[in-house]
Amino acid sequence: xxxxxxxxxDAPNMDMGLGAILGGRPTAAFRPRFDAIGRWxxxxxxxxxxTPQAAVFTNVAPGGADSIRPWVEAIRNVGFAVFxxxxxxxxxxxxxDMIRYIEDNRDSLDGVVVASADGQNFQPxxxxxxxxxxxxxxxxxxxxxxxxxxxxxxxxxDLEDVEGVFREPLPRINLDNLPEGxxxxxxxxxxxxxxxxx
Numbered sequence: 001x002x003x004x005x006x007x008x009x010d011a012p013n014m015d016m017g018l019g020a021i022l023g024g025r026p027t028a029a030f031r032p033r034f035d036a037i038g039r040w041x042x043x044x045x046x047x048x049x050x051t052p053q054a055a056v057f058t059n060v061a062p063g064g065a066d067s068i069r070p071w072v073e074a075i076r077n078v079g080f081a082v083f084x085x086x087x088x089x090x091x092x093x094x095x096x097d098m099i100r101y102i103e104d105n106r107d108s109l110d111g112v113v114v115a116s117a118d119g120q121n122f123q124p125x126x127x128x129x130x131x132x133x134x135x136x137x138x139x140x141x142x143x144x145x146x147x148x149x150x151x152x153x154x155x156x157x158d159l160e161d162v163e164g165v166f167r168e169p170l171p172r173i174n175l176d177n178l179p180e181g182x183x184x185x186x187x188x189x190x191x192x193x194x195x196x197x198x
Contacts, residue, residue: 003110004053005045005135007037008098009080010116011058014159017117017144021170029168034075036164041113048135050110054080055101057094059087095121102129111135115159117144127153 018026038054045052056075060068064087072082083101085094102112102125112129114122117140130136130153137155138148139162148156160170 002048003050004105004108005041005048005050005110006102006105006112007041007052007054007080007139008102008112008114009037009054009056010094010098010114010119011056012094013116013118014140017141018170020117021141021143030166030170032159032165033167034078034080036162037115038078038080039164040162044113044137045111048110053105055083056080057083057098057101058085059092059094060084061087098122099125109134111137113137113139113157115139117141118147119145120147123147123151123154127151130154 014032015026018030018032022030034056041054042052058068058072068084072084076082083094083097085092085097098114099122102109102114102122106129109129111134112126114126114137116122116138119138119140122138126136126138135155136153137157138145139157139159140148141160142149142156142158145156148154159165
């Protein structure tokens with residue numbers, strides 16, 4: 001094995017992207033299976049003769065540890081490391097921690113997969129890594145990743161295209177593939193949230 005191949009998963013952002021597609025919180029049938037993601041990722045790392053290393057970055061809301069604990073333990077059992085950060089303020093995002101993690105591993109890096117529904121914060125770093133000759137892939141949802149789809153330096157893989165990740169097909173409707181009779185596109189967040197952002 002030569003270097004390291006990283007998978008960096010932005011859990012809050014991927015949940016938000018999935019929720020936008022589903023029109024609400026994902027149920028068990030629409031939760032991504034981390035064993036399938038892990039198998040897919042290990043195969044990619046081995047193709048590059050690199051050591052696979054995967055980490056999920058997540059926030060824990062106050063009082064939310066009990067609800068998130070089974071999920072954290074399940075993905076750790078699959079082989080993913082977990083970086084958990086308390087969500088004490090609205091801007092307590094994990095993006096800076098993910099970028100720092102990639103930077104900390106940069107010297108030994110053969111490639112990186114960033115799983116993020118809207119990962120534009122990662123674009124400058126990913127373009128730098130691609131320019132250095134490292135393999136760079138964005139894993140997400142095509143509805144939210146035009147920045148990656150339109151960047152010739154980056155490879156993009158839609159999460160639903162990874163074999164076995166979802167038990168049921170996602171109910172995807174977007175402006176590119178509307179049914180003949182039309183379709184409702186659900187809001188990304190409750191309208192009442194506007195009262196919190198005056």
